[in-house]
Amino acid sequence: MEIQVNGKIKQLPKEVETVADLLHYFGLDAKMVIVEQNKEIVSKDNFQGANLQSNDTIELVRFVGGG
Amino acid sequence: MKDDRYSRQVLFSPIGKEGQEQLEAKHVLIIGAGALGTSNAEQLARAGVGKMTIVDRDYVEFSNLQRQQLFSEKDAENRMPKAVAAKERLSAINSGISIFSHVMDVQVEELEKLAPDADVIIDATDNFDTRLLINDISQKHDKPWVYGGCVGSYGLTYTIVPGKTPCLNCLLETVPIGGATCDTAGIISPAVQMVTAHQVAEVLKILVGDEQALHGKLISFDMWNHHYQAIKVNTVKNPECRSCGGNRDYPYLSPESQTKTAVLCGRDTVQIRPPERMERDFDTLRRRLHDGEIKQNPFLLSYTLNDHRMVFFKDGRVLVHGTKDIAEARRLYYKIVG
Structure with missing residues (x-):
């Protein structure tokens, strides 16, 4: 499946089906990320249930502690 | 001409003469005097914010100079507390404003004293424990605050206005543990400056009362x-949130959530805070330290023995250098302090 993540086109393997899978694929901790799928915020409770579709536009915002 | 020092800012119509007077009457509280803190503070001092309080628990080291813009080599050589060195430089930049500095670790007690008098709080910390504390205090005292964080070439910022926007606890739902820090991923100055450019712009809008101009988005970038990215996160506001919801109980202000030890960002260092407030007497301490090398200034005493270095502050805190292991740091601390 091909989707756009943070402005870049990504080819994803078949087993990446949901937002939760996507975070896992990128090695991101779900607690520290805000996810926007096609301009809608995905609630953290729904990361498992949010299915990815071809040509989705995903924005991932990581919280970082440094300062 | 001294009189026209703010002329270019006054010409900027959203601020104007009236806005400039507002800035001069306002008080900004900056938590942290590292990269974000020094950059925020310098911009706001130049802008003529009348009163600034800057708080930090650390002292200047050479590895700070690449990005922490208020400090000099001399500050690093003398191991000056960051809050003290920052105040000195800020006063030289603008002698017409009041600057207060505190060498302290900010916890509930300290924030409860500092926050009520502030008009806005700037997050320039390096950890989420303190940020969630600022978040609860901001809700409790109805003070806006501006989150900033950066690592590597990446940074993000969000402005939290009590009663209007989601709070940090809505956005995070939990205290993040681990993740990349300046320690592991480094940091470049442009990422810092991009975060503080956003923070300062937001603070100026708040101080001149132009809240409509606030960006209202979670902004992030990779330089x-x-x-x-700029994402609308209004929908994340959680009516059940324990920090800003209807039945709030400010979980991060409770005594149980207070940390006595912490690993410092960007440093191979553990901070140990004594269980009770104290003023450390350096003379008594010196009598206990037999071997090793001692260096002292009016604010702190640095003690090196073999591979370990410990820095004792007047307020009782100790920084144990050369380890990220809290248990090991405690062992070294108790060996000396007893």
Whole structure:
């Protein structure tokens, strides 16, 4: 499946089906990320249930502690 | 001409003469005097914010100078507390404003004293424990605050206005543990400056009362890979949130949530805070330290023995250098302090 993540086109393997899978694929901790799928915020409770579709536009915002 | 020092800012119509007077009457509290803190503070001092309080628990080291813009080599050589060195430089930049500095670790007690008098709080900390504390205090005292964080070439910022926007606890739902820090991923100055450019712009809008101009978005960017995001997060506001919801109980202000030890960002260092407030007497301490090398200034005493270095502050805190292991740091601390 091909989707756009943070402005870049990504080819994803078949087993990446949901937002939760996507975070896992990128090695991101779900607690520290805000996810926007096609301009809608995905609630953290729904990361498992949010299915990815071809040509989705995903924005991932990581919280970082440094300062 | 001294009289026209703010003329270019007054010409900027959203601020104007009236806005400039507002700035001069306002008080900004900056938590942290590292990269974000020094950059925020310098911009706001130049802008003529009348009163600034800057708080930090650390002292200047050479590895700070690459990005912490208020400090000099001399500050690093003398191991000056960051809050003290920052105040000195800020006063030289603008002698017409009041600057207060505190060498302290900010916890509930300290914030409860500092926050009520502030008009806005700037997050320039390096950890989420303190941020969630600021978040609860901001809700409790109805003070806006501006989150900022950065690592590598990446940074993000969000402005929290009590009663209007979601709070940090809505956005995070939990205290993040681990993740990349300056320690592991480094940091470049442009990422810092991009975060503080947003923070300062937001603070100026708040101080002149132009809240409509606030961006209202979670903004993030990567300065090396040219990616910029601005996401509306209003829908994340949680009516059940324990920090800003209807039945709030400010979980991060409770005594149980207070940390006595912490690993410092960007440093191979553990901070140990004594269980009770104290003023450390350096003379008594010196009598206990037999071997090793001692260096002292009016604010702190640095003690090196073999591979370990400990820095004792007047307020009782100790920084144990050369380890990230809290248990090991405690062992070294108790060996000396007893």
